[in-house]
């Protein structure tokens with residue numbers, strides 16, 4: 714059975730729209746776990762546009778499954794990771810101007826740097842995952858860094874879903890996952906997955922966990938709408 718990591722970043726995005734305290738991603742994480750999430754992912758971005766330092770610190774104490782901290786490979790982030798001690802760290806590229814993580818990490822270009830960067834984290838028992846496009850050269854480079862996992866970027870597949878390009882994008886994921894497993898890496902995948910396109914991903918042998926965020930939070934807003942309105946009507950109806 715493939716495990717589900719729930720990315721709760723966009724609960725924080727809604728909170729940041731008003732700069733207040735609701736909805737709290739800490740509560741969202743607890744509910745996700747009650748519903749069966751196998752792990753919780755948060756991306757602490759350099760610009761703190763959604764998840765913030767307080768969230769990461771509180772979540773590190775309240776998550777009962779596994780905490781996967783997504784972050785850029787900077788000194789600041791490594792210090793935070795060493796302080797909060799997540800189960801795993803997923804290194805992603807980060808550009809300020811992007812709406813979301815747009816491409817995989819170029820591991821090939823910075824293999825030696827990444828190898829040194831992840832060492833202190835691994836020495837403390839934190840598992841390292843590198844988020845990469847399904848490119849065999851990148852997969853090989855990950856295995857040379859000593860990271861334990863790859864997370865395959867499913868963004869292109871998701872974009873191409875239901876088009877002529879879907880098979881090509883899917884086959885790249887299939888090959889990338891197979892090659893990574895031959896090299897002894899554990900394979901996760903994520904980005905852009907939704908309730909329709911996720912089904913084909915499940916046919917890739919050996920994928921350990923899928924990290925899914927935006928579509929789950931989007932559905933939660935809609936499926937929770939009716940109750941939220943009724944709750945407010947109940948209050949108004951008292952008078």
Ligand code: PXP
Nearest residue numbers: 814844903904905924925926927
């Ligand atoms: N995995 C990684 C490495 C990501 O950067 C993201 C987006 O934050 C996700 C998974 C989840 O993507 P989505 O929100 O599109 O499900």
